Amino acid sequence: MALEAGRISRFQVIMLMVGFIFGTSVIVSPARSAGHDAWIANLIGIMEALLIAGVFCALANQFKDKTLVEINDLVYGRILGKAFSLIFIWYLFHLSALVLTVFSRFFVTEIYLATPKTVILIVFIAVCASTVGRGLEVLARCSMVLISLCILVIINDAFLAIPTMDIKNLLPIVDIPVEKLLWAAHSAATFPFAETVAFTMIFAFMNNHKGRYAPLAMAILIAGLTLTLAVARNSLVLGSMESAFEYPTYLAIQMIDIGDTLSRLEVVVAIFFIFSGFIKVSVLLYGTVLGLAQVFKLRSYRPVIIPVGILMIILALTNVGSSTELYAFVNNEFPIYSLPWVFGIPLLTLIVAKLRKLPQTGGDQL
Amino acid sequence: MKKKKQLRMFAVAMLLTSLSAFISGCWDSHDLNKSAITAGIGFDIDPKTGEHLITYQTIIPSKVKSSSAGSSDEQTGGGIAPAVNLDHLKGTTWLEALGNYGTQENRSVFFSHNQLDIMGKEVAKQGVYPVIEHAARITQSRPNNLLLIAQDKASDIMAARDGMDVIPAIGIANEVKQSAEFSKFPAVTRLEFANRLMSKTTAPILPIIGIFEETAPEGKTFNKVRIKGTAVFKWDKMVGELNEQESRGLLWVTNKIKKGFVVIDAPDGSGKASLTITQAKSKIIPQLTDGKITINVVIEEQGDLIEYKGSKDMDVILLKQFEERQDEAIQNEVMAALNKSLALNADVFGFGEAVHRKYKKEWQDISSRWDEIYLDIEVAIQVKTHINETGDISKAIIPQ
Amino acid sequence: MIALLLLGFGIVALIQIPGLVKKQWWWELIIFTILWLSGLILSVLLVLGVKFPETTTIIGNMVSKLFGI
Numbered sequence: 001m002a003l004e005a006g007r008i009s010r011f012q013v014i015m016l017m018v019g020f021i022f023g024t025s026v027i028v029s030p031a032r033s034a035g036h037d038a039w040i041a042n043l044i045g046i047m048e049a050l051l052i053a054g055v056f057c058a059l060a061n062q063f064k065d066k067t068l069v070e071i072n073d074l075v076y077g078r079i080l081g082k083a084f085s086l087i088f089i090w091y092l093f094h095l096s097a098l099v100l101t102v103f104s105r106f107f108v109t110e111i112y113l114a115t116p117k118t119v120i121l122i123v124f125i126a127v128c129a130s131t132v133g134r135g136l137e138v139l140a141r142c143s144m145v146l147i148s149l150c151i152l153v154i155i156n157d158a159f160l161a162i163p164t165m166d167i168k169n170l171l172p173i174v175d176i177p178v179e180k181l182l183w184a185a186h187s188a189a190t191f192p193f194a195e196t197v198a199f200t201m202i203f204a205f206m207n208n209h210k211g212r213y214a215p216l217a218m219a220i221l222i223a224g225l226t227l228t229l230a231v232a233r234n235s236l237v238l239g240s241m242e243s244a245f246e247y248p249t250y251l252a253i254q255m256i257d258i259g260d261t262l263s264r265l266e267v268v269v270a271i272f273f274i275f276s277g278f279i280k281v282s283v284l285l286y287g288t289v290l291g292l293a294q295v296f297k298l299r300s301y302r303p304v305i306i307p308v309g310i311l312m313i314i315l316a317l318t319n320v321g322s323s324t325e326l327y328a329f330v331n332n333e334f335p336i337y338s339l340p341w342v343f344g345i346p347l348l349t350l351i352v353a354k355l356r357k358l359p360q361t362g363g364d365q366l
Numbered sequence: 367m368k369k370k371k372q373l374r375m376f377a378v379a380m381l382l383t384s385l386s387a388f389i390s391g392c393w394d395s396h397d398l399n400k401s402a403i404t405a406g407i408g409f410d411i412d413p414k415t416g417e418h419l420i421t422y423q424t425i426i427p428s429k430v431k432s433s434s435a436g437s438s439d440e441q442t443g444g445g446i447a448p449a450v451n452l453d454h455l456k457g458t459t460w461l462e463a464l465g466n467y468g469t470q471e472n473r474s475v476f477f478s479h480n481q482l483d484i485m486g487k488e489v490a491k492q493g494v495y496p497v498i499e500h501a502a503r504i505t506q507s508r509p510n511n512l513l514l515i516a517q518d519k520a521s522d523i524m525a526a527r528d529g530m531d532v533i534p535a536i537g538i539a540n541e542v543k544q545s546a547e548f549s550k551f552p553a554v555t556r557l558e559f560a561n562r563l564m565s566k567t568t569a570p571i572l573p574i575i576g577i578f579e580e581t582a583p584e585g586k587t588f589n590k591v592r593i594k595g596t597a598v599f600k601w602d603k604m605v606g607e608l609n610e611q612e613s614r615g616l617l618w619v620t621n622k623i624k625k626g627f628v629v630i631d632a633p634d635g636s637g638k639a640s641l642t643i644t645q646a647k648s649k650i651i652p653q654l655t656d657g658k659i660t661i662n663v664v665i666e667e668q669g670d671l672i673e674y675k676g677s678k679d680m681d682v683i684l685l686k687q688f689e690e691r692q693d694e695a696i697q698n699e700v701m702a703a704l705n706k707s708l709a710l711n712a713d714v715f716g717f718g719e720a721v722h723r724k725y726k727k728e729w730q731d732i733s734s735r736w737d738e739i740y741l742d743i744e745v746a747i748q749v750k751t752h753i754n755e756t757g758d759i760s761k762a763i764i765p766q
Numbered sequence: 767m768i769a770l771l772l773l774g775f776g777i778v779a780l781i782q783i784p785g786l787v788k789k790q791w792w793w794e795l796i797i798f799t800i801l802w803l804s805g806l807i808l809s810v811l812l813v814l815g816v817k818f819p820e821t822t823t824i825i826g827n828m829v830s831k832l833f834g835i
Contacts, residue, residue, distance in 0.1 A: 098822065110505050114393040171723040238509075239561040244502075254508050255557065298794050303786060306778050307801035314808050318818035325823050333829040 003293055003301060006137035007207035010215050016140055017196055017219035019147035019279030022227070024102045025192045026154065027247055027273050029231050033331055034184035035243050037174055039232040041181055045188030046224035050217055052194045056346035057213040060203040063359055068200040069294040075353045082295050084345065089291040091341045092198055093312065096284035098330075100124065100316035103277045105323055110250055111270055121316055125309040128282040132289065133305050136205055139282050146275040153272050154226050157253055158233040160262065164255045165236035187335040193220055194342040201287040246323070285309060398427060402473040405450060406535025408520030409460070409497050410486035420463045421521040423450040423535050424475075450533055452525055460496055477506040481539040483513050483556070484520040484575065490597060490604035495563070498602070502560060509557035512542050515597045515604065517576030526577050528590045538591055542573060549626035549643065551593050551613045563602065566733045567718025567740075569710075570599040571616070574607065598712045606710040608703060615703025618696060619663055619715045621648040628669065630695045633687035636676030641669040641692060641753065650720040654728060659743045661717050665696060670755040680760040685753050693749040700747050713740055767813050775806045 008016070031041035063071045068088060073081040103124065104117040112120065131139055174181065196216060203212045234248040237255050242248050250266050257263040289308055293301035320326040353359075408421035457463030467475060483501065485494055501507045516523045523538070531537030546553035551573045562570035574595040579587050596608040596616065608616060617623050623646035632639040651662040671680075671688065678684055707714050718736055722729045732739060779802060786795045812818065 094821070094825075101822075112394045113505070116393070119393075168719075168723060172726040175726055238557065240564040241509075241557060241560050244560075244564070251509055255510050257510060292797075296793075296797055298797060299791060300794070303782050303791075303794050303798040304801055306782065307798060307805050310778075310805040310809070311801065314805065314812060315821060317812065319821040320823055321820050325820070325826070329822050329826040333826040336833055337825060337829050 003290060003298075004136055004205055006135045006140075007205055008136060008140040008202075009207060012140035012144055013199075013202070013206055014215045014219045014222070015147045016143045016202070016279065016283065017199060017216060018223040019143045019150065019276055020196060020198070020283050021192045021219065021223035022147070022150060022154075022276035023192055023195075023280030024099050024277060025227055026150075026230065026249060026276055027106050028102055028327070028330065029234060029248055030191060030227060031184040031188035031231070032243065032248075033187065034181055035176060036170055036235040036240070037176060037181060038184065038188075038235060039170075039228050040174065041184035042188050042224065042228040042231055044182070044185035045193060046220060046228075048185060048189040049193030049220055049224070052189065052343050053196060053216050053220060054213060055343060055350060056197050056200055057211070057216055059346050059350045059353070060200050060212045062350065062353055064209050065204045066359075067202075067204045067290065067294065069291045070204075071200075071349065071353075074358055075349050075356065084349070085291060085295050088341060088345070089288055089295070091338075092201075092284050092287045092291065093308070094315070094319075095195060095198070096281055096288065097312050097315035097319055098326075099277060099280055099284065100312060101320060101326060102330075103273075103281075104316065105326070106247060106250075106273070107270075109323075110247060111267070117317060118313070121313045124278070124281065125285075125313055128278060128285050129305045129309045131278075131282050132286045133302055136202065136286065139279075139286065142282075143279050147279065150272050150275055151222070151226055153269065154230055157256070157265070157269060158229050160256050160258065160265070161233050161237050161252060163258065165233070166239065167236065169236050169239045170232070183335075187331060190335045190338045190342060191330060193224065194338065196220070197342045197346065198284055198287045200346070201290055202283070246327070285312070396474075396476060400473050401476040402451075403427075403476045403478075404480050405533050406482040406484065406524060406538065407480060408484045408486065408516065408524040409489050410516075410520050411488040411492060413488045416458070418457050418460055418463050419521060420455040420460070421524040422453055422455075422475075423524055423533070424453065424473075425450055425479075425533055450535070454521065460500060477504065478508065480507065480511060481535045482542075483511060484516050484523050485514070485572075486516045486520040487518055487604075489520075490515050490572075490599075493602040494599070494604075495602035498556070498560065498563065501556065507556070509560075510555045512539055513554055513556055513559055513572050514538075514542065514593075515572045515574045517574055517594065522577055523575055523591060526589050526591050528588065530591075534591075538575065541591070542575075542593060545573070545593050546622070547624050549614065549617050549623045549646075550610065551596055552617060552620075552622060565716075565719055567713050567722075567736045568716045569707075569712035569714045570602070571608075571714055572597045572599070598707070598710055598714055600710075600712055605712060606706070608706055608714075611699050612703040612706045615699040615701070616707075616714055618646070618665055618700050619648055619650065619703065621646075623648075623667075627672075628692050628695050630688065630691040632674060632676050633684070633691060634676045634678055636674070638673075639671070639675065639688065639691075640673035641688065642672050643667060643669050644754065650715065650717060652717065652721045652724050654721065654725050659717075659721060659732075659739060661720070661743055661745045663700065663745060663747045665700070665747070665749045667692070667696065667749070667751040668754055669751060670757060671753055672757055674762075677762045677764050679762065680756045685756075689751050689753055692751045692753075696749045696751070697747055700749075704745055704747075708741060711737060711740060717743065717745075768810060771806075771809055771813055775802065775809075778802065 029038065031038040031045060034041040059071065063074065066074070069085040072084045072088075075081065076084055100121055104120050107120055108115065108117050131142060196219070199216070206212070230249060234252045235242050237252040238245065238248060245251050250269070253266040253269050254264075256265050285305070285308065289301040289304050292298070292304055292308070298304070320329070402424040405423045405425050410419040410421065411417070412419065455463040455466050457466055483497070485497060489497065524535075527534060528537070530541065542553045545551045552571060554572050559570050559572065562568045573593050574597050575591060576594050577589050578592050580590050581587050595610070596613040597604050598606045598608060623643060626643045628641045628643065629638055630641070631637075645668040646665070647667075648663060648665045651664065653660045653662065669692065671685075703714075713736070718733065718740075721732060725732075782798060783795070786798065
């Protein structure tokens, strides 16, 4: 019995990836360390991410209908392959816990002031778990609807904020030393763009067998440009306070006040944050349980969804002591920590695969 | 099969019921009649005892009827009975005062609809940063709240009932916005003030509000709340004040003129003439040559003539003379502002940031010495005005 | 609080285990039980107030030391 019988179309994959990239980046803007030049850092980060994505897409293209876990098994043999796969599954699991941490802290700080984080996390995971349990097709269809709305809302908010913008806030251009700008660009590339390496678990289920790079590049461009617009809007509206605020998007939208009628829109935007977080956590949860099912040769991934979800909640509650540590990690160490998974290991696997001339047509692996 | 279906329906019903508990928000439900919604907060420090006093107006929702100000029932304060409660909190620091909230209120305070923060004169003298910083951290406060400095004590302003609105704080907030709309005094939001605080060279400003006694024609005295000046800060301490003319000059330079009037002496000696401003734009162009900074302020304005007591017909030469007078009038206002700003050594116009935007390499050095440099800069003001319309009439209404 | 937790885990087990037993998926049942038990033990420890190692902070410190930022 196949673990996943669903097939998704190109458009659905693109929307899924855009939603995944939006994830937490609509709340915690990428490339914050660049101050008001964050939009430039973002654009550079997009280009870097396109290069990184080329590597793991080449790997996915080499083995058209196999998920990363299966690829690892083929390339490295059973034991070493499972080791690599387990480390990758840890990456997805930890990333999901990070996303949940950011989410729960944002909602508890800004909106649900008294609700315990645990409750928010439980409800969130319950929805993600039930979606993943119904299969990839359901998830893809959800993302089609939700994320198209999300993109429109983000672009719309940028336009609504125009009366409160001041173009002088973007000047002078490149005010910070170039190394800082490049570091910010690199941190934007790894969070959120290069995290799409998670899709190596999903590419196997696309229903056409053309290249995997085109949809990914398109998704990175769509999401990247929308995020750059949002980041530029934050700098334009908030000025130098943008670097002081912890959640600049939320506060920039609080400034929108058109004719005393269209105001207090930030709650609408918070709802769309929930959508994008839902897609990201669901994709990561799906990758984790599918990976576990393939590593342990289970007949279905459905039994493990809820326990893995609970473990994610526990990790999300305990993995940082305070928001300060969390954002210090995201800005300083995460760009380096994620490099092996998004770039190093896929490159290694690609080289070994090419050396061993895999996949072979007919015949067993060595 | 039937039993399984029944079980399933039961489970779904249980799920929906338990979900409704989540959706209504158990922990975070705010009941309207259990919340004290503040409309305005005043901060005072007693200069003698150092005691911190927080005054706030909370809205009584049941008493808010239609806010038709100036209706015919004039009472002793002038106007309608206000729909707010006034309360005070005391302590030795701001947080202690806020903490005392629990001892005297039967509702939980809700800041999200707060319109204004007013800080008293003593707070401005000692430094407003503690108030600003704490407000920035609270998530209920919004960055587009208005900030004001009280002429004397904020508690007096909070207590004033001048009949403008059922909720006095909203009335004051609207008044501040009107004064900015008619280009009298700037309206400063929390975000703008914070941005000026973060700048190394720009001096923060806030409008000053005071209570004036005015006599109505019938001889009754009213207390009216009015904005009377602009406070100038050096970082967070108030160092001086701009009067009405100087505030106008400030607005001209910082491109904040919207509507308003320019009053000039008519060129044919017929008294005062007035022009209304339809459009105004200003640009600050810095120039750095050999370590000397020159700032060019270019102001362009377009207006219409609306009051002229003389007897001449409208022709181009007369209009040109009006324009020249208008240029002069605007230039005087800007010069007044500039002189005051130099006297206080406070860069209220943002000249420093203009230099920063254009000369980012030299900025590190310049910004550290800005206090000395500012007094040496040369400012050249260029005013170009144009009169478009003269209203409905083009001849004076006199016997021809 | 612990009672609520046990109730929650009990419900989870109740949803999954009968289906697995009926289909005779023993291997899946074992994996499920391992994960379920670790979840149960960890959450009980969390509720009891035992201090957990802060995973992300630890990783962050390791990365900082390795690359000397």
